[in-house]
Amino acid sequence: MPAGRLKTNETEGRITLSRPITFSFNGKTLQGYQGDTLASALLANGIHLVGRSWKYHRPRGILGSGTEEPNAVVQLGIGARTVPNVLATQLEIYEGLEASSVNCWPSLEHDLLSVNGWFSRLMPAGFYYKTFMWPKSMWMKYEQAIRRASGLGVSPNLPDPDRYEKTYAHCDVLVVGAGPAGLMAALAAGRTGARVILADEQSEPGGSLLYSRETIEGLPAMKWVAGVWQELESMEEMKLLRRSTVFGYHDQNFLTIAERLNDHLPRWECRGARERLWKVRARQVVLASGALERPLVFGNNDRPGVMLASAVSCYINRFAVAPGSRCLVFTNNDSAYGAALDMVDAGIQVQAVVDCRPRPRGVLPERLRQRGVEIIAGSVVVNVKGTHRVKAAQVMQLPAQNGILKGEKRLIHCDLLAMSGGWSPVVHLSSQSGARARWDDARACFLPGMPVQQERSAGAANGSFSLNACLSEGSFAGREAARLAGWEWDNQPDPPSSSMQLEEPVQPLWLVPSEYAPGRGPKQFVDMQNDVGAADIILAAREGYHSIEHVKRYTALGFGTDQGKVGNINGMAILAQSLGATIADTGTTTFRPNYTPVTFGAIAGQEVGEKLFEPVRKTALHEWHQARGAAFENVGQWKRPWYYPKSGESMQEAVNRECLATRESVGIIDVSTLGKIVITGKDSGEFLNRIYTNAWKKLAIDKARYGLMLGEDGMVMDDGVTIRLSENRYYMHTTTGGAAGVYSWMERWLQTEWPDLQVFLISVTDHWATAAVVGPNSRRVMMGACQGIDFSAQSFPFMSSREGTVGSIPARINRISFSGELAYEVNVPANLGKPMWEVLMAVGEEFGITPYGTETMHVLRAEKGYIIVGQDTDGSVTPDDLGMGWALSKTKDFLGKRSLAREDCMREDRKQLVGLLTINRTEVLPEGGQIVEDPDAAIPVPMIGHVTSSYYSACLGHSIALALVQGGRSRIGEIVHIPLAEGRVIPARISDPVFYDPDGERQNV
Amino acid sequence: MLEIPCPWCGLRCESEFSYGGEAHIVRPENPEALNDEAWADYLFMRKNPRGPHLEQWHHVYGCRRWFNVKRDTLSYRIECSYRVGEQPPEGEI
Amino acid sequence: MMTKYSFFNLVRNALGHHEGWAPAWRSPEPGKQYDVVIIGGGGHGLATAYYLAKEHGITNVAVLEKGWIGGGNTGRNTTIVRSNYLWDEAAHLYEASMKLWEGLSQDLNFNLMFSQRGVYNLGHNLQDMRDIRRRVDANRLNGIDGEVVDGIELKRRIPILNTSPNSRYPVLGASFQARGGTARHDAVAWGFARGADSFGVDIIQQCEVIGIRQVNGCVTGVETNRGFIGAGKVGIVVAGNSSVLAGLAGFRLPISSHPLQALVSEPLKPVLDTVVMSNAVHGYISQSDKGDLVVGAGIDSFNGYGQRGSFPVIEGVLAAIKALFPVFSRVRMNRQWGGIVDTTPDACPIIGRTPVKGVYINCGWGTGGFKATPGSGYVFAHTLAQERPHSLNEAFSLERFTSGHLIDEHGAAGVAH
Amino acid sequence: MSDTDQAESPLTGIDWSIFNNASGVNLQELPFQGHLNLRGRPDESRFTNAVIEVLGFAPPLRPNTYKVVDSLKMYWLGPDEWLIITPMERQADLEAEFDKALQGLFSSVIDISSGQTIISITGPDAGTLIQKGCPMDLHPSVFRPGDCAQTLLGKTGVLLSVTGDPPTYELVVRRSFSDYLGLWLLDAVEEF
């Protein structure tokens, strides 16, 4: 058995000696046991030095035994599964675990940057704001050095192979913490039948009982815990979560829990997800999160071997580890005497207890005296000797004069210094919930504030430090919470009682006085992780940083991974002292999630990756497109075929082919993604009149019309074709990307502004699969594919709609066109989309029917000067800018109309949609390119517009573009310039935006 | 995550809703009769109070109703919700 | 006279155990009457006071801060500085600010750790790329640096960025502004405060304005929780609280205040040496000099003054970050918080006079005003001193909402940090 | 719709075989049902009478409940909106009967059968599975047989309903989102 391991039998402590575990630290192979944390196993192996501090690279050891730990931060594992900044005190060891120290190079023992320690006098709080400014150009170099020096662990450099689950959960009562208070709360609430969740971040329940030698109801504490746990497990509506940290308390009793499922297991035993995020809506919450012991602030209090007294107890009782052989205890309260007794019983030599109180007389000090341990009362430890490990401590007598101690310095040899500065209730979650923590002078700690949500604190979290109080408060809180959630049970047994004795009051001791003024002697650390010393806080106050929030930001107090769990209160008190204020005045910094750090992975969950990051919306024809080798484009959440390259074809070649085939014979495109809304009811026409800029009431049945929709600000918002299906029913198309927005926008007007209109809106986007058959041969294809429709130009004219069948599939066919060609849109129920499409392909085969994608669709529409909302418009474009003044009704009001009459919308020099023809007919302008008049003008060059759409038109044999140009319509014929990044300038001539078939003859044939 | 009482569906999680901003902004009867200031007031100017706020929400993943909520913008507490067309609750606003 | 900060002085003070440092600013009691009262001790308010004194010789100035200076959005933003805005008016304003940043540490004698490590705005679909091209070209012609970077080059420069075509929204390219970067946000408030104080400006903390006194439509001073303070002119620079102050003065603004959240990871050794922003997946990220990854999101949809938002936003942004940087999945989030951002209908600020004579306002910076801090202070000081706008802020008047002359930066600034 | 033999359900693209190995959950698509969207004002007795005339029962008026009568299932979707699920062969007739019965009323009936599909999830872990992505409380004491709700599952809207003890669930999902939902379920079921 290694040196630091106490002799123990199987039942003592929480480790299992029959299950040894091999692990490595900094490359050295070591042994521990099942139940050990990395910290306990290291201590058992006599290893105290575990890391280097952030700023000064001082050697650091293990301070605590749980989440409060500021120093023992390690890098876990290697490769894709490495984890930075793991607390050795929280990491359960498993076979094969590899960990190493952070922030040191080349090695932990010999860290080059420990020279920072030498220069530490030049590095007080905020020193970097005062220097590194000259010469100006050097800052980026200095900064690089600063960056390299800071930071703790190393990020993985490979994608995470693990899985992360998430779930929602609901309960009547959520209990945080499974110490005595939390266990009793869960028990009392559970017995009523309420739905209860009990979460504790440790590997097993018990909280501080895991290292207690007290008895409850005459049983050893952990025996009692086991009994309670059994009862809880038997409850049907009880959910017990271990290794689960409640890390956030949000509005309306929404709490977040991170459950670690695998981190304690060797790789080969890991099953399923690594972590699970619980998103809990709790009707009532009981916070039984315990209390954290505070360190004391004295010279070199950061040396390895200086530990919290409760941590020493924990290592002895829970892990059967002796963290030292000769210990000095330094305290301002009784609880450290308990630790001293634990040490004595474990055979550790207790050199003395240094107590700042003049007459410690409680039960525990008496017991210790009886064991023959010296108590040095009215005294303090002022300094620690030893660098990589405590060697001795210097003790001086109080009181101080003007803050300075005079007199004898007594040197006491020790390799362990156990300290206790009192206890701070874990008020984090109650503070996060909105309650304002209040300072309590008697107990020298912050207590949870008046609840503003449905929560209460119990036990040490509530400032009740005696075990009996924890048990009874927990029980009461659990019962009360259940009652308020609607569950009661009158036969609750009385809470159990324990062996624990009452303690004497604590005597606040913040900055421990010494023979030096603060800042002149050895460093007295307040926040160990961020190397914030008492002198830094005093300096901040001296320099005018009086608010605790300023001090936090100026010194980095509480900024670390530990969020100041053990350091903050001392820092606040020292600030108060130096400002001559009270701690209540100074107050706390804001408590925020997370209580302890949580992986990005757990919060992201499985909603990542190609399939699950966002829904991929697919049309009924998706698989067909895929089989035909389509390249896809994301349009909103949809995947749309972009083009269909044949083998060896470039995108441009494919698009040229698709365009020509469509213009010359026939093409086919899947337009199922367009938004489709049925508008029904007797006021539908009136409704459309208000929503669209043009008039609708006179549209004949089975006729279609193009509509333009504006925001109330007069800017173009959406467009599409709407068909009148019957007297009171219309069928509206929206853009693919705009569909959801338009639908909810229309519902909003109907429901909130015009509830008197008799109109229903029903979204039918998903019900229909739609194919557009486009091109001069489209009529022939339709005639071949359809029954029951007369396709002659007279009986089925442009902008009208008919019902019939395609093959045997009932279909609605709309003769509308987004390409300027003769074209039909075939709508069938989506379940029959594929057979419909296949019929059309088969019939079209003799005409070389060519499927085309969005790129070709864009070229075809641009040749016709048709806009795409969102591409040729950007939220600052009016109908008139687009040359669509014709679509604005003069006789009725419509949404956005009034805005068009504002001064700015009437300006002559607004940007207007025009065409651009490059002088070099094959040169395609970059979309987004800026347009200038004089390419040689000095910077800033005035810009008169930009290219919104630009393509090579195979059909015209010319590059074409659409652009928004200032006063563009009156500039047609002028030459403008588009300067490129590489310095070249492309000249182009402004033209009418309609490049092809300006009279619209082709679509009307 | 807020928990919002839909007047039809009861308490539901915020993610089922979309937000609609200040409630009870009435579209002017005859916009053409307004001057630019009055129109800008309707279009853009908002109370945006720090405290109780009457606002619109849309139960977009639920019953698709728009409705009104009285919520405190500082504490985020929701006092009540009520249907479109109903009067806002009495009290400080 | 302010003690100069320098390496030499640092050494000298080290010898004196740092006991000789003077306060960076005084903590004066409020005076009775000032030429100008600035409401709001954020970066913008303090910068305004600094430039009023430095550029216009107006030193009888008080900055009133209801809490602690820099405690508003200045103290809680993701510190991204860039000037590659789309529209000329905005680009010129932000570029003027960028130029001030480039000499600001020296000017203020306070190291603001302004780090020009470059800013990438990713494009994920064809329209993004069009918008990027449009913006970068406009910037270049306006004399603002910028380039369009394709996916391959992006991968070369940021190897940990996921540019795989098999992601839900593949990264197609980006705009890059090399002069963009980050700055130490708190230091900006402190540096301006110290600078302003050295000219005699009173910085008064824990002083909340609760009324704006007017006589015949003309301002005479402000009521505060520490009594009445007379003022010839009043500048309101309170970001998320602008509507509240406007309410006190008796007018309304086209502003909605929303929570905007951010979060940091635990500190890591250097792993990301630039700023990466993505509109389409709603997340942006950089690594601070301390080592933490600083991550920001889009606003919470609802109005809120709570300096906190809803959890789904955090879930969304971390999913986005994991999509862009799969290597960060095992990194842990240390802390999250929120600010109150003052959004306008066109995502551009409002700087100028108000319906009340003598009351001027500077607000509406929304999710992206940190980068504008020096420029905003500069033009607002000019506006206050000269009682008319500087040419740079002329277009940003409140009247634009009446005339309709909005400067719509939404396209360029969906997440405008 | 005539030829169901040619028809393709939205979920044909998903390979469900992984569900066969999942012990706690069973999943099945119920394709090719008739889905009718019905709108009308329940405070107009002519409307409710018309519904009774066609269906033989009154529409559920309590929010977030459904009724099952014989082979018909009728969901409350909103204060003036219902969804009727019918066997495919009855759908066209029903639609026609409604059209007739609702003549002259402010109401509508619209076929959306192809626009959505139904997934049934059974087995002891069914509730746990859905709860992973659904923010509503699905505890059997809260979400009880006869209840339905339009809510979220993952990142898509669904219409969820529950019957029986142990509870079994049905999800109605829009066609274009069904592939995503299928993938989501396949991912989420991995642990069961």
Ligand SMILES: Cc1cc2nc3c(=O)[nH]c(=O)nc-3n(C[C@H](O)[C@H](O)[C@H](O)COP(=O)(O)OP(=O)(O)OC[C@H]3O[C@@H](n4cnc5c(N)ncnc54)[C@H](O)[C@@H]3O)c2cc1C
């Ligand atoms: C999470 C987040 C991320 C952001 N990221 C970026 C970014 O990356 N880049 C960027 O450029 N911008 C960013 N921003 C925006 C940026 O922070 C702000 O636009 C900018 O800091 C605003 O500065 P300000 O001085 O105007 O306001 P603030 O710093 O908010 O200052 C206003 C001050 O007014 C005080 N005040 C309010 N009411 C009163 C009163 N009645 N009396 C007295 N004082 C009062 C407040 O206490 C506050 O201190 C972000 C904002 C947030 C919240």
Ligand SMILES: NC(=O)c1ccc[n+]([C@@H]2O[C@H](COP(=O)([O-])OP(=O)(O)OC[C@H]3O[C@@H](n4cnc5c(N)ncnc54)[C@H](O)[C@@H]3O)[C@@H](O)[C@H]2O)c1
């Ligand atoms: N002698 C003293 O002065 C003194 C001082 C403090 C505590 N104590 C003793 O400590 C015990 C206190 O009992 P208790 O039940 O109040 O607390 P506890 O410390 O026994 O239990 C709290 C539990 O909550 C867990 N926890 C804390 N925050 C959590 C979170 N956010 N998420 C999940 N789990 C979390 C902890 O890991 C711990 O297991 C008593 O035995 C008491 O006597 C004594």
Ligand SMILES: Cc1cc2nc3c(=O)[nH]c(=O)nc-3n(C[C@H](O)[C@H](O)[C@H](O)COP(=O)(O)O)c2cc1C
């Ligand atoms: C750029 C930036 C970096 C930050 N880095 C840290 C950090 O490393 N550790 C930390 O605890 N908080 C960090 N914070 C968050 C602050 O602690 C704090 O939450 C934030 O400034 C908001 O203030 P509040 O939480 O006091 O309301 C950072 C904040 C910002 C703006």
Ligand SMILES: [Zn+2]
């Ligand atoms: Zn609802």
